[in-house]
Amino acid sequence: MTLAVDTPAVLLLAPLALLPALVLPFAAADHPSLTEVPPDRVSLAVDAGLRLVAVVALASLVLALAGLHRLAGSVEREGRGAEIVLLLDRSASMDNSFAGRRPGGDEESKSAAARRLLLQFLERRPHDRIGVAAFSTAPMPVLPVTDHHEALRAAVHAIDRPGLAHTDVGRGLALAFSMAEGATPGSAPAVVLVSDGAAVIDRRVQDALRDAAARTPVHLYWLYLRTQGSRGIFGEPQQPGEDTPQAMPERHLHRFLGTLGIPYRAFEATGALAVETAIEAIATLETRPIRYREPVPRRDLAGPAYATAAAGVLLLLLAKLAERRPRRAARP
Amino acid sequence: MMAAEPIPYRLRWRPAGERAGAHPGSGEGGEGAFRRHVPLLRHPDPRRVDVRETARNPMGEVMVRRYSRRAAITVAAAVDLSGSMGFAGRVDRMAVVSELCATLAASAGRMGDRFCLIGCDSTVREDLFLPPTHRRGVEAEVYDRLMTAQPRGAGTDGLALVAGRLPAQRCLVVLISDFLLPMERIVAVMDGLWRHDVLPVVLHDRGEDEDLPAFGLVTLRDAETGRRRLTLMRPALRAEWSRRAAARRGALDRLFLARGRAPFHLVDGLDRDALAGHLLAG
Incomplete structure (x- = not known):
């Protein structure tokens, strides 16, 4: 915490604050001899207290006039949690239910289920630093890695907006990796890919992803929301010749992600309950002490200083009002 | 200046000074309040001879009056x-x-x-x-x-x-x-x-x-x-x-x-x- 003032020239008045230590603003009445008067402990305490109050009041006044404030800065904090980049699929199929239909009745679309469960996830992990990215036809950075959970909740709330056309997983991953790269050095961020399908990844994008994975040691999770009827990540080819990225993009994406050389785990969820289980699993895996810096804005301390001065002056005023002067005859 | 009103005072001792004043002094003198008679031979001051006391004296001595002196301080x-x-x-x-x-x-x-x-x-x-x-x-x-x-x-x-x-x-x-x-x-x-x-x-x-x-x-x-x-x-x-x-x-x-x-x-x-x-x- 660094304190500073706006107008240092006013601080030249600071020595004036010591004046009450020398003399209090009370009119003195003569007394023949105080040596015969016993010292009174209460009076001595009141005297010292009033002097102290006056010095403090004047000093606060000078500081307030000088514009005392705490400089903007940042504090380092430590919390338990993880740095996570949520990469969300915004393709049109996410708006369907797990059965692959338009949601109707009490059915829930995949994006709505993901939103609900991710919100619960955010609720439980207040110290996580989370970034949000989405992808569809093109990757969309939504929110950089941050610990402002209000913004995060808003970003997650937005994922059940009606989706767009295609699914460009490769460039979405590249974006997530680059966001994870910008996170706190020294920590291993996690990238959680939430999607209900995959696509063929361009070879150039594959190379770029390998480079990015080598540069940034992230933990990669794929939460695959499997639609009923889809063959899924772990599906085996049923006919020879079917084992191509075009025919089985999920299987091949899974295999490609496994070759990136980073910790990788895939979860396949066929319903909201399974999604919840998967998120629980990710949450338990990604809990480490993390250190992060939080920016602290400039804080104006003139107000508290004025308040202190006012309180001090009020006390002095009360003391002045309590002052009594003994009657004294005038010398001719 | 206000007029200072004098107030009387007296002493509990007999001042010994030479100067005549208002206070009963120590010793005896030629004037003041009568104190006693002494023979002329003891105090040869013929101005203070008391004729009546001399006549009354059975020894035929000449008696002189003595007075308490008043002194100033x-x-x-x-x-x-x-x-x-x-x-x-x-x-x-x-x-x-x-x-x-x-x-x-x-x-x-x-x-x-x-x-x-x-x-x-x-x-x-x-x-x-x-x-x-x-x-x-x-x-x-x-x-x-x-x-x-x-x-x-x-x-x-x-x-x-x-x-x-x-x-x-x-x-x-x-x-x-x-x-x-x-x-x-x-x-x-x-x-x-x-x-x-x-x-x-x-x-x-x-x-x-x-x-x-x-x-x-x-x-x-x-x-x-x-x-x-x-x-x-x-x-x-x-x-x-x-x-x-x-x-x-x-x-x-x-x-x-x-x-x-x-x-x-x-x-x-x-x-x-x-x-x-x-x-x-x-």
Whole structure:
């Protein structure tokens, strides 16, 4: 915490604050001899207290006039949690239910289920630093890695907006990796890919992803929301010749992600309950002490200083009002 | 200057001075109140031969009348002029002192005694030193000098020098002070004046303690040192101050009585009747 003032020239008045230590603003009445008067402990305490109050009041006044404030800065904090980049699929199929239909009745679309469960996830992990990215036809950075959970909740709330056309997983991953790269050095961020399908990844994008994975040691999770009827990540080819990225993009994406050389785990969820289980699993895996810096804005301390001065002056005023002067005859 | 009304006083001792005055003196003399008859041979003063007593004398001796001599003394006012004497509470202390000294001077003049003023703070103040004098109207001068005097300084060492300025014969010394000094200093002053008859006049002003408020913050400034003290007055503290002041006056009474004379407590203004009564009581 660094304190500073706006107008240092006013601080030249600071020595004036010591004046009450020398003399209090009370009119003195003569007394023949105080040596015969016993010292009174209460009076001595009141005297010292009033002097102290006056010095403090004047000093606060000078500081307030000088514009005392705490400089903007940042504090380092430590919390338990993880740095996570949520990469969300915004393709049109996410708006369907797990059965692959338009949601109707009490059915829930995949994006709505993901939103609900991710919100619960955010609720439980207040110290996580989370970034949000989405992808569809093109990757969309939504929110950089941050610990402002209000913004995060808003970003997650937005994922059940009606989706767009295609699914460009490769460039979405590249974006997530680059966001994870910008996170706190020294920590291993996690990238959680939430999607209900995959696509063929361009070879150039594959190379770029390998480079990015080598540069940034992230933990990669794929939460695959499997639609009923889809063959899924772990599906085996049923006919020879079917084992191509075009025919089985999920299987091949899974295999490609496994070759990136980073910790990788895939979860396949066929319903909201399974999604919840998967998120629980990710949450338990990604809990480490993390250190992060939080920016602290400039804080104006003139107000508290004025308040202190006012309180001090009020006390002095009360003391002045309590002052009594003994009657004294005038010398001719 | 107000007209200083003289007040009578008498002594409990017989002054031995040569100068004729109003006080019954020691020894016998040729005039005054009749005392006894002595034979002419013992006191050869034929002017005082008492014919009737001589005729009545069975031995045929010639008898001479002897009279009690009346002598004059010196009344000295020794005034403490330290800073605390500049105090003005209910009354201006120096005005009271001036009035008292003028009264003493007028009384001494009326009684045929000499008056002497010695003002002292840390030393004897030469501007307030008046050697023993018979002069008429000296009371006006005494009053003016004291009224214009500025009590200052913190010392009372001058009181110890008073004895050196007094005549060698026994005087009536009126020691005027508030006696706000250490007891041992008072004892030293009194012992220095062993030769003289000392009447201490203890000045006390009820503004010192009784007039203080019961509640409130009071800042008092010591008249001698200039030191200030903030006091939170409360009835208990005020009672304690009054009690201590009374205890001090009691201690002063005992001290002065042990040296032969009760002090005169001059509270607030000068009460002539009380002073006259005190002086007549001796």
